[in-house]
Amino acid sequence: SFPSDGRFDLILAAETAYTVSAARVTALLLKRHLKVGGGVGIVAMKRYYFGVGGGVDVFRKACEEQSCDGMEGQGAKLVVEGVQEFDS
Numbered sequence: 001s002f003p004s005d006g007r008f009d010l011i012l013a014a015e016t017a018y019t020v021s022a023a024r025v026t027a028l029l030l031k032r033h034l035k036v037g038g039g040v041g042i043v044a045m046k047r048y049y050f051g052v053g054g055g056v057d058v059f060r061k062a063c064e065e066q067s068c069d070g071m072e073g074q075g076a077k078l079v080v081e082g083v084q085e086f087d088s
Helices: 020-033 056-067
Strands: 010-014 040-044
Touching: 010 020, 020 040, 020 056
Parallel strands: 010 040
Antiparallel strands: none
């Protein structure tokens, strides 16, 4: 069953930040639906999506913007950590 408050311990996503707009929406989704004080979001993506402009840096900026937007007093912020990078 879904939590009554709509917040989850874990959210998994992949290839959701391929454009600037999609990166913003993904950051907003994480902000709205991760549990405050312990929720974890794992998002897999490319460093850069050629031709559409998204990627890790765009997602990191979107998360920073979301952390500054309305999360004061909740003890929460979105933190982006690079865990593993692969070159093909």
